[in-house]
Amino acid sequence: MAKINIAIDGPSGVGKSTIADIVADKLNYVHLDTGAMYRCVAYYVLKNEIDYSNEELLEKALSDLKISFQNDHVYLNGEDVTKEIRTNDISMMASKTSAVPMVRQKLVDLQKEIAKSKGYILDGRDICTVVLPDAEVKIFMNADAKARAQRRYDEYINKGIDADYETIYQDIIARDYQDSHRKISPLKKADDAIEIDTSHLTIDEVVDAVLNIINKEI
Ligand SMILES: Nc1ncnc2c1ncn2[C@@H]1O[C@H](COP(=O)(O)OP(=O)(O)OP(=O)(O)O)[C@@H](O)[C@H]1O
Numbered sequence: 076m077a078k079i080n081i082a083i084d085g086p087s088g089v090g091k092s093t094i095a096d097i098v099a100d101k102l103n104y105v106h107l108d109t110g111a112m113y114r115c116v117a118y119y120v121l122k123n124e125i126d127y128s129n130e131e132l133l134e135k136a137l138s139d140l141k142i143s144f145q146n147d148h149v150y151l152n153g154e155d156v157t158k159e160i161r162t163n164d165i166s167m168m169a170s171k172t173s174a175v176p177m178v179r180q181k182l183v184d185l186q187k188e189i190a191k192s193k194g195y196i197l198d199g200r201d202i203c204t205v206v207l208p209d210a211e212v213k214i215f216m217n218a219d220a221k222a223r224a225q226r227r228y229d230e231y232i233n234k235g236i237d238a239d240y241e242t243i244y245q246d247i248i249a250r251d252y253q254d255s256h257r258k259i260s261p262l263k264k265a266d267d268a269i270e271i272d273t274s275h276l277t278i279d280e281v282v283d284a285v286l287n288i289i290n291k292e293i
């Protein structure tokens with residue numbers, strides 16, 4: 076069966092990467108988690124104490140970055156940063172640095188290059204609107220902020236990570252605001268994307284809903 080490209084956007088913690096991973100496995104597609112790329116930039120900026128408002132310093136930093144994915148692991152200049160990029164500090168910094176035009180330019184170009192051929196599922200904030208506006212399937216996943224905070228809280232507790240529901244909820248609200256109010260490529264539903272509200276759906280139900288949409292296209 077001929078492969079297509081699938082674009083998924085949505086706010087923080089809605090389940091984009093969980094669903095994209097499962098669907099990619101079922102269809103034998105490649106999942107590209109674009110949020111992980113923005114997280115790598117944030118990690119590099121924080122680790123090297125780079126003033127990202129200084130264009131010269133930022134340009135040099137971006138030219139030094141080599142991001143790669145292998146077996147569900149994320150590598151930054153050869154270092155496995157899979158766990159390190161998932162902290163709350165990195166989430167908040169990624170939301171800030173992703174609003175900088177030079178950062179977006181570099182990562183969007185890379186993402187477009189990677190998904191030049193078919194068989195990719197990309198998830199992020201601007202995939203349907205900017206990165207893959209011609210994708211055959213475009214989905215906007217949404218869920219109530221309280222449901223998203225509860226899921227993230229449960230995830231941390233299950234992993235044995237200390238967590239406070241109220242802090243997670245406030246961070247989600249802050250990140251939603253930043254990601255959807257920035258000047259360049261803000262998070263928004265593309266006019267032609269199909270919206271799925273996952274607030275009251277299980278992971279399996281969301282996977283089924285996504286597969287139903289895809290099956291109409293392939
Ligand atoms: N429909 C669902 N029902 C219950 N839990 C879910 C559902 N979808 C995802 N989850 C859980 O919610 C958490 C957040 O999911 P995930 O990391 O995939 O979201 P995301 O949209 O990729 O987040 P981010 O944009 O912050 O990276 C995970 O613990 C995941 O297992």
Ligand SMILES: Nc1ccn([C@H]2C[C@H](O)[C@@H](COP(=O)(O)O)O2)c(=O)n1
Nearest residue numbers: 109110111113169170173199200201
């Ligand atoms: N296509 C994308 C993907 C991510 N971002 C920004 C905004 C997020 O707050 C941050 C981290 O992403 P996550 O891992 O939570 O999906 O990166 C973006 O602007 N565009």
